[in-house]
Structures are given as C-alpha cells and as structure tokens.
Amino acid sequence: MRAFSRLFTFLLLGVSFSLAAPPKEHAYKTKEQISGPRGWIKHIEAPADHRLSLRIGLPQENFDLLEKQLYEVSDPMHERYGQHLSKEQVEALVAPHPDSLAAVNEWLAGFDITEEDLVRSPAKDWIILNIPVSLAEKMLDTKYYVWKHAKSGDELVRTTSYSLPSNLHHHVEVVQPTTIFGRFKPSKATFSILEDLGSVLGLHKGAHISSGSSAVAVDASCNTTITVSCLHQLYNAVGYVPSDTAENGIGVTGYLEQFANNQDLQSFYADQVPTALNSSFKFESVAGGLDDQNISHAGAEANLDVQFAFGITHPIPATFYSTPGSPPFNPDVHTPTDTNEPYADWLEYILGQEHPPYTISTSYGDDEQTIPLDYAKRVCDGFAQLGARGVSVLFSSGDGGVGDGDSDPATHECITNDGKNATRFIPTFPASCPYVTSVGGTEHIPEVAVSRFFSGGGFSDYFKRPLYQEIAVSKYLSKLPKGTYKGLYNPQGRGIPDVSAQGDRYRIFYRGRAASIGGTSASAPAFAGFVALLNDARLKIKKGPLGFLNPLLYTVGVAGLNDVTSGHNAGCGTQGFNASTGWDPVTGLGTPNFGKLKQIVTSPFIL
Template identity: 35%
Template sequence: MRRLFQILALCSIALAAPSQRANHVLHEWRAAEPVGWVKSRRAEVEGIIPLRIGMKQQNIHMLEDLIMDVSHPDSPSYGQHWTPERVVDFFAPSESTVSAIRRWLAVAGFAEDQLRLSPNKGWIELNATVAEAEWLLDTEYHVYEHPSGEKQLGCHSYSVPEHISEHVEIIRPTVHFNSLVPEDPTRLHKRANPNHLGQPSSIYGPKTNGVKVETKPSLANCDQFITPDCLRALYNFHYTPKATAKNSYGIVEFTPQAFLAPDLDLFFQNFSSTQVGQRPILVSIDGGVVQTIAQSFSFNGESDLDLEYAMALTNPQPITLLQTGDLVEGAGFDNWLDAVDGSFCTFEGGDDPTQDGIYPDPLAGGFNQSESCGIIKPPFVVSVSYGQDEGTATHRYATRQCNEYGKLGLLGTTVLYSSGDNGVAGFGGVCQNSSGLDDPGGGLNEIRFNPGFPGSCSYVVSVGATQINSGASVNDPESACERIIFSGGGFSDIFPMPSYQEAVVTNFLKEHPPPYSAAQFNNSGKARGFPDLSANGANYVIAIDGLFELVFGTSASSPVVGSMITMINDARLAVGKRPVGFINPAIYSPKFAHAFNDITTGNNPGCTTDGFTAVKGWDPVTGVGTPKFDKLLPLFLGLP
C-alpha cells in the first residue's frame, strides 16, 4: 500500500508541478559545502524525510522592544516577565499563513491526514519521500560524506512558490549542515576527534597545555593557577545564598561529554570540602546519560570544568545538569531548548535532522521514547559552553533560533554562551575568504573574520575571556586572554546591532576604528558586536580523570558569570523579587558602567591579523569588562 501511495502521490505532484515550479523562488541556500565534506551520491528516492515547515511568525518584529520593556533598568515594566502561554499566543503564525501552506501542500498531493500542526501553530510536519520533497522544493537531495566516515542528507538550495515564500521562514532538513552522526557507544573510546556539535573538542571547549598541577594553589599564585578563591578575590564575589529552594541554575552538556563523580570529589576535597559527595541534579534530555565508557580530556574536560566551578561558586545552590542526547545519536542546541520550552519542539528551529538528535532514535541502543519536550521549567540561568561558526548556519536558521533565546528572556531566563577561543577566527582557526566561504589559509586581503554563533545572537549574553598577567596579583588589572586561547569577539554577519549597545559600539568604532576593511569584517556600524562581558579564562585548575590539570577557554568564563547572576537572582528572590532575566540592557546602561572592571590591554588575533584591541569602554575582545560582583548586586537588587 505504501508503494502504491508513493506512486499516486508522485503522479499528483507531477501533474501539479508545472504551474507551481514555474513561479518558484530561491528561498535558502549554502554558499559552499563545509570544509571536508563532499557530495557523494544522490539520495534514494524512496527514502523518508521528516519535513518540517517553519511558518512566518506574527509580531516577531516586536521582540526586541518587548524584551527591552521587561529588561531595561529604566523601564516601569522591569522584571514583569511573560508566561509561556502569552509567548505562544503572541508569536503564533496567523491563520492566513497556516491556511496558505496547507493549500500549497494539498495541491502538491499531500493528504490532510499526513500533516501535523505543532501545538503552538509554529510548524507543519509531514513525512515525505525524497522524490516528493525534491518536487515540492524544486531541489535535489544528496548524501554528503566526511573523511571521518560521517554522512548526512541535505540539499544545496531549495525553492518555494513565490506566493508561499512570504509565509515560510525555514524548511528542514534542507541546507543546514552541522551533522550529528549515530555512534556505537562501545566504540566511543576509539574516537580521537569527535565531530558532534555538542563536543567541546570540535567547537570551543576548554583547552589544556598538558601541565599537571602539583603545586598547592593559593591566592599568591593566581597568575599561574586559577581556583574558586582566586575568582572570588578577583571579582569581590562573596555571597551566601538564602533562597536556594526558589532559585535554579542550569548547565548544558552534550552526550557523550560527561562529568566523572570521582573528579568532582577530588576537586571538592581541595577547594570546597563540604561538597564532597554532592552531585548535580540530572535532567536527562532525549536519553542523555552521564557516561563513563570513555574517559579522556575530550570526553570529561568540559563537564568537569563547568560543574566543579558552578557548584563551588554557588554552594549550596543545587545545580541542574541538562544532559542532552543519547550515546548513539547525540544532540544539538535545539534539543535542550525543546526540553525547557515545550513550545519550541518542532518550532523556532527545533528538531532538525542535520543539526539535532531526532527522537525516538531508531538505531540499536538509542533512546526509543518521544523527544523530551517541555520536561522542565527553564532554569533562571543557563550556561552553555559550546558554539559553532556563524558561517556554518544559514541566516534563516540562526535568526529563528536566536528569536527563541529572546523568548526565553521574556520568560525571565538568562542564557549565556561562550564567545569562542580563536579570537576573530572560527573553530580551529578557520576563517572565510572574500566570498564568505571557509578558507583555512590565504593572504591578509583574502581572509574574512569568522564570528561565532549563538554568541553573536542579540538575545544571549556572550562571555569572553581575560587573564591575570604573569607576576600580577588578583588586585591588579587583567588583560584580554592571550594564553593558549584568544577571546572570541567581533561583529556579526547576520544580526543587526541591538538598541541596547548602540551607544557603546558606535563609540568604539568612532574612537578606535579597527584597521581592517569591509572585506575582513562587518564594519557597517550596524552589526551586533560581541562579547558582552568577560571573566577569567586562563589557568583554571580542574580535577580531570583523577588528576589536576590546567585548562583555558571562554568555556570556563561562561559558567563563572552564570554563577554570579545566579547569586544575584538569589538575593532578589530572597526579598520577593523576580530573577533578572535578560541582563544585556542593564549591563550596557550608564548606571551599570561602574560595576565592571574595564579591560584595556590585549588583543584577539586570528586570520593572519592582530584582531581587535581591548580599549577603554566596550570592545569586541572583552565587552564591557569583568564583573564587580559587590557593585552589581546592589544595582540589580535595587531594581523592581
């Protein structure tokens, strides 16, 4: 029967196709295939594709104004965050959009019972054969392969009828290209260079110089060994939480990245003795597990780092571990967003087979239950120490996901992302050529800077990295991190400058114009600049695989800043106020300027340049600077 239906459906599409295809317009495309991937063959025409059509949302143009209304310190509505129901209703696509897309699919031969409208009306889902999808979207699907053996299905571009284009934001799977590849968990230890989106070794992640720590760290040698006490001294971060039962702090990790319990205890024995035996609260998303099969820096470094410092700095605040993806398939950013916001499932960028884990997982040993959709209330603070190059995401995909972070801000959640570890370059030092294509080498005039995402999204807090200079103390000014890693920063090629940073970014470009042309970075003066702020990212002492080791990265900076915001939320909750939510409008406002240590030395080199320079005021290396917790706390506590 299925075969008969496919034949009938294809005939129906073929009959309808001439009038539709004649007026198709290009909707989304890739400039080139990502480095290392090659098109190997056409996809099997009878293969099934889970098509997801993301519909144009209503009122999305109002999102920035709405989030400013509840987040700007001068707003009379500060802290009056929205309910999930209000967010869904306000941004749901119009009935005319839903009807237009349904009619298009009906004419193309898809029966009504093949279509499913997501609960918030954001997506229309249908399963189609490759042949059906190719006719519908006027495209060709191919199998792409990587030298590592990974494969994925995708197309180079796709089109939709002109009268439908205004109703469609994005269709998946199509051109988006961050592959998540099924793995046999028994072979994890053989994987020397994981390529999952969630793997810190393939994106930002902490780096190590291989030094094993044998000296007893103290405040006297924080320039060589960063510990929780060093961070408390650096940022006057002294606070004992009072409202832990009301508060929440989430750390996102992507399986197979996982902490080791003995590592936590080893760290606590040395730096927070009352916490020996404590563990984060595990929330398993799409079969996420704290695996112990593979033990190495690549598999344990990020999670050990994040949890050791987040738990120590907020003790006794319970930490929620959002462990995302099963051992077989893995996961991407959209999977953890699904879990904290049920309206995001198959909506606003959710569930893309080329980006995310798709559940139930049909592979042997995979998570065979429904996707984890809305299984936990969004924590008040979420820190994510992962990212990707902005150039690997299409504008439509990045914009749609970015808007979801804005909606979390409306709900009262602070989302922090690491800004990157390669200065103005992308992961692995890869830059772009003048056409915006990945280019691992070339001359100065041929290389374009490669900003990171989601750190470039206007609705997340992008966190850069600083360092204590050699021979300096915790009382001396820090500089931009130039040890092992370079603080990621620059200007987005996708997102416009948000209103909250117009004054400081415009001032930077006027008073300290970078010595680079428009061919090297988006110097229009209208682009989102990042990072927003910074914290130390060098010489962290972590317990890893039974030893103490030094690590470096903005992936260390993000959970530290998240810990400070969590304690500020505690103080507000303790007196009956709400969490701070999206903090960028506040930290960029003049009244908060004195609450940051301005970083004025250092660069973030990359792409055969010195990158940008840390200067007085905001800069695309360290943002507005590093927090002075003792100044930030009363400022936020004084807001409604």
C-alpha cells in the same frame, strides 16, 4: 481562504488531514540556494531510506511585539522592568497566523502526512517530521547528498538548494536540515592533565596580589591556577552565601556526547567546595540525550561547565541538559543523527518547560557564516523568548580571536563561503545573537585578554547592532584609526562579546585525575555562576530574576564591571582588535565585580 479555515477547524477538533493532492497551479519556486560550501566535498547520493528530522519554521506573527516587551522588561529604567512574561504569553506572541497553519497543513496533506506523523512546538511555530530522504526530496523538489568535510572527515546529508510551492513562501520561513553546513563544536582551546598533584595542593595559603581595577586582594597562586576560591576572590564574592531555594536555578547545556560525570564532580567538590560534597545536579535528557556515568566516557567540556558553574553557586539548584548527536556522522546508519543543529532540539524542550532555570550557560558555537541566515534568526528569536520569560542566556564567544578557530588563529586565513572566497573576520554564532550575553576570556591578575588562545570577538554579519550597544560600540569604533581592517568586518553589526571572565588554567577533575583546561568555554559558566548569585540576592528581597542581561549591563550595570584594557584577539593573519577603555570586541565591558553588581541590582531604584 474558506477551505483553509475549515481545514484549520478540523485540525483543532483532532480530524486528520485531507488527502487531496496539492493544487497544481502553485508551481515550485526556489526558497533558498547557496554556493558549494567551502571545505566540503560532495561525496555520494544520500541513501533514499536515511531518515531526516525535518524542521519547518512558520512565521511568528507578532515577534515584533515580543521583542518590544523583551526590551521593556529588561531595561532597568523602564517601569515594566522585571515584569517577565509567562510561558503562555510568549507562546501567544510567536504563534503563526491561522492562514499559515492551514496552508502548510494542506501542503503536507498532499504527501499523505497526517497529524499523527508530526510534532508541533508548544507555540505551533515549528513542525518536526521524521521522514526518509526520498520523501524530503519530493516535498522540497531537491536532491540530497552526503557531503564530507575535507579536514575532519565529518559527513552530513545536505543539499545546496530547496524549493517550495510559490504560495507557501510567505507561510514558511525556514526548512532544515537542508543548507546548513555548520560544524558545531565546544569553545575549548587548551587542555592538559596535571601529573604533579602535589604542586597544586594548598593553593590558597600564600601571598596576595592586587586584582587591579577592582581593588580586591587575591591569592598569588591564582595567577597560575584558577579555582572556585580564586573566582570568588577575584570577582568580590567572598563570604556570600546563596540560598537553597527551588525558585532559583542554574542550568548547563551539554552536546556532542559530552557527559558530566558525578564521580569527577565529587572529587572537584572535595578539592575546592567541600560544603557541596555528596550533592549533585539534576539531569534532564533532551531528545534522547544520555546520562553516561562511565568515568572513562566523561567529557572535559561537560565536566568543566558543571564543576565551575555549580561549584560557584552551591547550593542553588543545578541542572545539566544532555542533547544527543555526535560527529562524525555515518550516513549508512539510517537514523537522524546528523542534524548537527541541536539548538532547535534544546530550544523546543526548554521553551516547553513551565519553570526553566533563571540562568543557563552554553559553551558551544559555530562560525556564523555556516548557519543560514533564516535559521540563525529563528534560533536567535528562541533565545529572545527565554529572555522575555526571565531567563539569562549566556554563550562563550569562541577561541579563534577574530577568526574561525579551525587552526592556528594567529595565521589562519579566514575566507567567506559565499562563493566569493573573500578574506573576512568570522564572527561566532550564537554568540552573535543580540538576545544572548556573549562572554569572552581573560587571564592573569590584574586581568588582561587571554593570550594562549584568543578571545572570540568582532561584529556580526547577520545581526545589526542593537540599541543597547549603540553608545559603547560607537565609542570604540570612533577611536579606531581610520581604515583599520576596512572591509574585513561589519561596523554596523552586533558587537561581540558583551562581558568576559577568567578563561585559562582552570583546575577541574577529568576521568579521575586533576586537569588544567582553558577557553571561553570556562569563562561562560563562570560568569553565569555570578549571575545566578545575583538572582539569588534579588530573590531574597522579593525581586524577580534579571532575565535578559544586556540592557542592564550596558547602562547602570557597567559600574559593576572591571574594565580590561590590555591584550588583543589575533586571527586571520592579523593582530585582531585591541582591548581598550570601555567596551571592546575582545573583553566586552569587562569582568564581574559581584559586590558592586549586587548593590546595583538590589537597589530600591532597580525594580
């Protein structure tokens, strides 16, 4: 302990690591081992000089205290509601113990790795190394291979097990990329170019129809084409004018070389939000992400996200984050482009910002089972840090119903990848993280669960049901006929989604042309837009941002949501779950009624 303390002191003073060899008495012991990943084929040995961006996660000593404070500042009935933590307060709570820092530092020194060779996260709970495969194999007592995905041809450099010295096991929670075989992807289900532009002009000059439970009149054309005006009508926000204040902000994340094109955005604004013409978003590069404005490289997913999130909220300051990485990976290119786990890069970046946007939407995800539990937990804990700082984090729930979405969700067999090859409903991550707000999809007016694809929903196998969901989810499960889908899902798991919004037939502009697009990747930025408007309403009366939404939504906030009671989310050869009165694992608690939610969150009874 005394040697570790001295080493830690030296590091604080900027002194390089000792180059002493690691103690021989600490034999290597397996830290993690998985079965051969389903759908992947071991291809060739990984090139020894291929470089990995290796991330080492150290235990966050006081995360339980952070979680406690997260729930206190997010509970509208708690006296601390809205009293969010500062960046420095959060970092202090998740910082690793000095003993962990010292033990890991000594281990790294045994491989001649100095402070100049690594990057530490702001809280020092992550260490990032850019090293060749040959060194990673020595450090982790493992062998890396190039693995090829049988269906897509995607390739990853991975291993199925790794080890650490026995004394490090309680000082290191996770090392990646090692055993993560995810195929990170956008939650987009449908897309088509609109050839006949004349048929969609003058959309909002016809008859009106009732929206159903919200008792709002909506243009009949919104049953076939969704625009910003449709969403304002349907979700009771017509006439609300947000402020252009630097205090508020809405952000959208972009991955997999999905570029948001400003020329398309201007066409979209001219078509649907003329007051926003000649305005744009702030671009922020994460880990070298590009801002490719060649219109032929515009991404349908990125355009959808920014056009609707920013169209709904103009003139609230808007930011687009570009994080690099594009499968299929070429293992012969000796750069660390195959991490396929960009949340860590983005979280490291955003948690390092003093003032991130108060609302952030992401329309990407992966099958929960492809993300190792320890890594999923660490990523999830990162979202908790954002929530504690007053940021609302929203994710699309996926488009595979209760399945994995890799093929026809109505017929695809859903198989576990734990070596047992059991049939199982496949939840989506990060939507399954209890510290984010998961958004499912609806369609038509009155609204029903979307049917051209199926709104991702179900129950997490990794995360237990949080207390804020207990009443709503237990009520739903109590109404299920006994034995329904027994063994196919975890009835004690965190329920997905939390809420929903329209998710099909969105009219966007893509590479200079009008297009129709759908998926819960449309629902998430739409719902996020109304959250940003709610933050604007609170800021106008000197209240703080909403932050982590779920404790509010599942209590007083439910009165400001439109319950969706029709539809289902087929998958895995089943009809999936049914939408019903109250919360359900298809549409969650329902869609937003901005007028009612605004009354709730600006009430003098809500701090």
